Amino acid sequence: MKHNLYPQFKILLVDDEIAFLRSMSLTLEIQGFNHLITCSDPSQIPSLMETEDIGLVLLDLTMPKVSGQKVLAWLKEEYPNVCVIIISGVNQVNTAVECVKQGAFDYFVKTSDQNQILDGLKRAIRTQELTLENQALRAQILSNELEKPDAFANIITSDQTMWSAFRYIESIAKTRQPVLISGESGVGKELIANVIHDLSRCPGPLVSVNVAGVDDNVFADTLFGHARGAFTGADKTRLGLVEKAAGGTLFLDEIGDLSLASQVKLLRLLQEGEYYPVGSDKPKRMEARIVVATHQQLSQLQAEGKFRKDLFFRLKTHMVTIPPLRERLADLPLLIDHFMTLACKEMNKPSLTVPKSLSVNLSQYSFPGNARELKALIYDAVSQSTTDELNCAPFEPLFNREKAVDLSENTLLFPPHSPLPTLSNMADLLVEEAMKRANSNQSLAARMLGISQPALSKRLKNMKENHGKNEKDT
CATH class of the missing domain: 3.40.50.300 (P-loop containing nucleotide triphosphate hydrolases)
Incomplete structure (x- = not known):
């Protein structure tokens, strides 16, 4: 029983010699290339190309009914994205050059070193895989949606x-x-x-x-x-x-x-x-x-x-x-709720209320352990919760108090002989700092400032307009 078919697309072997098809198929399967179709009659190629997911064709050049060059020309016209490797019984340089000009990926003589043919096959498969990946990636970017979000x-x-x-x-x-x-x-x-x-x-x-x-x-x-x-x-x-x-x-x-x-x-x-x-x-x-x-x-x-x-x-x-988590702070509330739900379920506790200030306070922390660290903290907090609200004591050591301004000790915020900024300028500086700490996430920055998100958005718009006006005046 085959574990898996490789490559993801089918390889079509075309040759009028049945013995060669059997020999080549066996060689490829031993090397792990087991997604194969064989064809001894070139007249069947159009129907095979239409019904099968073929990404690579190994094509004999000399066949009695239809020449390999004619088949190659047809393939490159009808299926330009399919790789074609010519395998000929005769070593003809001029013919090889002509086939490559027609669009063949490579050209080999049947008596060539088997490793050369296998290496050429690997290169063709890799090229085809990259083409398919680029197409899939382009489609994903354009759709902006996931095909399998459940994964x-x-x-x-x-x-x-x-x-x-x-x-x-x-x-x-x-x-x-x-x-x-x-x-x-x-x-x-x-x-x-x-x-x-x-x-x-x-x-x-x-x-x-x-x-x-x-x-x-x-x-x-x-x-x-x-x-x-x-x-x-x-x-x-x-x-x-x-x-x-x-x-x-x-x-x-x-x-x-x-x-x-x-x-x-x-x-x-x-x-x-x-x-x-x-x-x-x-x-x-x-x-x-x-x-x-x-x-x-x-x-x-x-x-x-x-x-x-x-x-x-x-x-x-x-x-x-x-x-890292510090670069996607908007995920903090989602992760807090997620880990809290998991912890409550594992500890057989009813769901707890999360203080609104928690995600704002945690946004000041760098989280060197990322989501794994946050999960451990939440589990610890749930285990210590004795009321219907999440116990925030485990988070207290993380809150950055060193940068807090201690006005009771007459901390100097500005150089003593410099002019004081206006209240409007101070508000702008505060907004800029909040946006910086929130990694430009307006919802989180608004919570830090204690204002609504629409109010912050309006403030940012006014700041941008004033900045543009000042540049124009200068």
């Missing part, structure tokens, strides 16, 4: 940057290319990995492992497994996580902590698509999609020589960056 139900946000990331994730979820998820600790990178796996529709499982601190030998054994007798104590064969994740997703967390020696093994796995269990000389094909995550800046690690440049470029084929 993101566990990620609580109203932030537009996050929703843009969601649309991007939808467009890349079904490919087999690796995905790099970056973001600070606690932003929810594992949640994103789960979403990518769910949207991929892969029948296999999601297998997760944190590679931080894993040495080279343990890394190889963990990912690739080992053969019986590979080392002392290896009394039976052990399957690695790559094999356990077959047909699904292998999620490697904290990839930035991987040793250089282990990075070489991971790079080879991604490049070759095969691996050797420890103590075995028989390679196995990788049938899992790789998703990695890190809280570190891989570009900086690469510049410092701590992360391989070639692996970095291989991993960043698809990149998803999750912003």
Whole structure:
């Protein structure tokens, strides 16, 4: 039973020699390319192209009824987005050049080194996947809606940057290319990995492992497994996580902590698509999609020589960056309510009222632990609540009191000999500071200032008009 069909589109093999079709199909399936259709009669190509999801055609050049060049010309006219690779029994340079001019992706002779043909096939598949991803991404951007919003139900946000990331994730979820998820600790990178796996529709499982601190030998054994007798104590064969994740997703967390020696093994796995269990000389094909995550800046690690440049470029084929909580403060009220509901349910408590000032006060805090830290705080607060209102005592140490102005100690707000600003100027400065602290979110800034959102919006409009007028006067 096949775990998963690859690539996502079908590969059509066209050749009048039945024996060659069988041989080529077997070769491709051994290499993991199992989404195949064969055709020995070129007259059937139009109906196959119309009814099947074909993205790549391997086309014989010399056929008795219709020449491969005529089929190529028809394909490029009717299906210009489909890649065509010519495989000929004769090495003719002029013909090869003419086919490429007609739009063929590549040209190979049947007697060529098999690895050359496979490499050309991989390049064509990659090109086609990028084309499909770009089309999907363009469609997502234009629609500004999610196709499967339920997949993101566990990620609580109203932030537009996050929703843009969601649309991007939808467009890349079904490919087999690796995905790099970056973001600070606690932003929810594992949640994103789960979403990518769910949207991929892969029948296999999601297998997760944190590679931080894993040495080279343990890394190889963990990912690739080992053969019986590979080392002392290896009394039976052990399957690695790559094999356990077959047909699904292998999620490697904290990839930035991987040793250089282990990075070489991971790079080879991604490049070759095969691996050797420890103590075995028989390679196995990788049938899992790789998703990695890190809280570190891989570009900086690469510049410092701590992360391989070639692996970095291989991993960043698809990149998803999750912003920290302090950059999406509008999510604070949503997350507070969400975590409070979860905590009350787990602790068998009735739902609690959240003070309106809580999200405003918490917006002054940087949240180095992001949503994970907020969740822990909310759970602690719920556990300490003895009335119908959320106990805010656990949050008190976070509120930034150092910047509060202590008028009782006659703090000087301005240099003693400088002119005082007008009350109007002071109001403008206060509004600017509130907008800065609220990361330009008007609703949150209005709550900080103790005014309504429409009043703040009007104030901002007047400030903008006055600023424009002053520039014009000068």
